[in-house]
Amino acid sequence: MIMSRINKVLNKRLRKFYFQRQVLKNKNRERIAKKQGAKNGIGVFSGSSILKNDPNELEVNPLGFTKLGLVLDESEVDNIVKALSTFKCFDGYRPELGSFSSNLIPKETQVANYRREDIVSIKEVMDIANDPKILSFVQKFLYGKPTISNVNAWWSVGGRRSAQHAQLFHRDVDDYKFIKFFIYLTDVGINNGPHVYVETSAYDDNFKKIRRFTDDEIVNFYGKDKINHVIGKKGEAYFVNTYGIHKGLLPKEGKRLILQIQYSINEVGVETYKPIEIENDNGYDKYINRLLIK
Numbered sequence: 001m002i003m004s005r006i007n008k009v010l011n012k013r014l015r016k017f018y019f020q021r022q023v024l025k026n027k028n029r030e031r032i033a034k035k036q037g038a039k040n041g042i043g044v045f046s047g048s049s050i051l052k053n054d055p056n057e058l059e060v061n062p063l064g065f066t067k068l069g070l071v072l073d074e075s076e077v078d079n080i081v082k083a084l085s086t087f088k089c090f091d092g093y094r095p096e097l098g099s100f101s102s103n104l105i106p107k108e109t110q111v112a113n114y115r116r117e118d119i120v121s122i123k124e125v126m127d128i129a130n131d132p133k134i135l136s137f138v139q140k141f142l143y144g145k146p147t148i149s150n151v152n153a154w155w156s157v158g159g160r161r162s163a164q165h166a167q168l169f170h171r172d173v174d175d176y177k178f179i180k181f182f183i184y185l186t187d188v189g190i191n192n193g194p195h196v197y198v199e200t201s202a203y204d205d206n207f208k209k210i211r212r213f214t215d216d217e218i219v220n221f222y223g224k225d226k227i228n229h230v231i232g233k234k235g236e237a238y239f240v241n242t243y244g245i246h247k248g249l250l251p252k253e254g255k256r257l258i259l260q261i262q263y264s265i266n267e268v269g270v271e272t273y274k275p276i277e278i279e280n281d282n283g284y285d286k287y288i289n290r291l292l293i294k
């Protein structure tokens with residue numbers, strides 16, 4: 001009885017998620033986003049911010065990408081890296097490797113992830129996720145109060161032979177509309193696995209089949225000029241509409257650490273959320289954080 005009820009709820013989430021993935025036309029996705037986003041109401045967010053930009057002047061259109069410059073200084077980045085380093089990583093594609101420290105990443109691992117629940121326990125990270133200017137901007141983009149639907153941090157490891165999974169061009173199709181906020185936690189040059197983004201692709205109706213795309217397919221269609229490699233110092237941040245075509249370039253050398261906060265209208269139906277209790281929630285909005293914090 002209980003199991004069947006759980007399955008029903010689970011199936012409803014999955015059904016919604018997979019239905020959303022079948023809405024291909026941008027025009028239709030945007031129309032649904034507007035309607036659903038508006039139902040979430042509007043929040044008022046105030047207080048100090050890491051952004052120097054005025055959220056009213058920020059735009060993600062038409063490129064699907066907004067550079068925010070340096071938002072954290074060296075010691076602020078170091079604090080987050082230090083806090084993360086107390087946790088173990090895992091390889092999402094090789095569960096048999098178990099958990100390991102970021103100093104001992106197995107040689108076959110290309111991407112070493114921290115667990116969401118661990119990252120959420122870091123106050124500095126959740127303060128960023130709930131930054132008033134970030135929320136104000138995201139709310140404008142999503143037509144209503146956002147939901148933090150993911151918090152991730154991962155090492156991309158250099159010296160591996162070939163790109164795999166998210167290191168190949170793809171679209172994220174997580175909700176009718178969503179946006180990701182990224183901060184580099186290590187310096188990222190062209191050899192250290194920069195984020196690669198295809199300008200304007202978030203707003204066109206090409207390459208809508210959900211799969212990975214080869215470099216040739218993308219370069220031949222869009223042209224080299226549209227392909228943007230995001231080089232940056234540690235502490236630099238940017239918003240990306242990753243419904244647009246993107247990838248993390250396979251690093252040639254070094255190890256790249258990045259922090260990502262995802263905001264969407266709805267929960268991401270394939271995720272298994274395990275909200276945690278935290279000591280000091282700094283008055284975070286309960287609705288926005290409901291998938292992460294009890």
Ligand SMILES: [Fe+2]
Nearest residue numbers: 166171172242
């Ligand atoms: Fe992606």
